[in-house]
Amino acid sequence: MFLINCPFCGEREQSEFKAGGEAHIVRPKQPTELSDDEWAEYLFMRKNIKGVQFERWNHIHGCRKWFNMVRDTSNDQIKAIYKMGEKPPVE
């Protein structure tokens, strides 16, 4: 159990949120021109980092807005939270 500081609502319990996986995976601009390997990379392959990872979260039982989070997956400590479209903080 940990607390998440929603950029729209403030600090709430983690159980109000839904994790949305790795952040900054850009949807291909020309999907029709993608090879099978590139599709696999986009759809399935994940960094799954042990350590500092960039993620998307959704405040699904609150404002229902998406935002980004920088979190250390080895101890679940949140390093930074920023809105969608904002530049990720440099470590």
Added chain:
Amino acid sequence: MKNKYSIFSLIKNAFSYHENWEKAWKDPEPKKEYDAVIVGGGGHGLATAYYLAKKHNMKNIAVVEKGWIGGGNTGRNTTIIRSNYLWDASAGLYDHALKIWEGLSQELNYNVMFSQRGVMNLAHNLQDVRDLKRRTHANRLNGIDAVYLDTEEVKKFCPIINTSQDIRYPVLGGTLQRRAGTARHDAVAWGYARGADEMGVDIIQNCEVKGIKRNGDTVEGIETTKGFIKTKKIGVVAAGHSSVIANMAGLKLPLESKPLQALVSEPVKPIIDTVVMSNAVHAYVSQSDKGELVIGAGTDDYVSYSQKGTHDIVEGTLNAILELYPIFSRMRMLRQWGGIVDICPDASPIISKTSIKGLYFNCGWGTGGFKATPGSGDLFAHTIANDEPHKLNAAFNINRFVSGDLVDEHGAAAVAH
């Protein structure tokens, strides 16, 4: 040659207060070079080493383990064994494992306490009923024993279940696989370790892999906390940490590592003589030989390597348990823990070669790897020794995420992932 475990060795050792049992496996320092190195000393890794030595005559091999053997997910699961999977590929894989389980204690001369007490899966809504009936038919076509039970038969098979139709998720029926059951998880690791050690396999504990050395597209060895080990074949069976090892080799895997929790109650007299799983409300329960209720909870939805899950998951599971088994309402829980499971997008494992020559991965078992331990080891050993998959694990190659030929067991596999 190790002494055989038997009633006579037990009696003999009783006279010396059990102080003179020989060591079940040595504790060697790594050699400079091996024909193959298995990364990960859990059940799957030790089984892989055992079958490499036994069936493929590869004796100069090592298992490296960063902690102690069987100390990861092998020692953290709820020990359920079954093979009632929907798809043909999965049915083949898991039933192969179940058939090995049936003779494993004799083969290893080590009591893995395999108990075919049956596994019952419950249906709580009309869609569950349809799905479970479909899976029962699919199982029987694949030669796997499965029967569908109506509510009364469920009650008869496990009388403590609350089959009132007035509860939030009433029991509408269930399936039963009688050959399924449980085993003692530590014994599986120890039995395979003892067997592998006897055939000359080096089991090296407290040895963490720090890097994988490549020469172009071929592996040359591994960097470890106990120095460099040269080898041409590396079999990675690192469960939740598979992606970490893959990153060392410059590979990306389709995995996410998440916490999965389980808990046990205080020990009580025998009350439930089978395993009951409920997909819809995510609660499963069995009773250990010590008398503890063994309860499996769900995964959290975020990536974590912390071996800790959230309290909400445990609470949700216990809510469901209490509705289904009101008799447990005053039981106290004794221990609760988490393990890190590596989940594939299609909830099926990967037992496969990779784009790097000599590097093999056995991962993605997600929430249900324990049941497959012997089969996984056998098939992974075959894949490593022949540099080609066995026909039973051909479908579980890593390339399926490129070809799209997924083995989608999400929801179909009799339990939520």
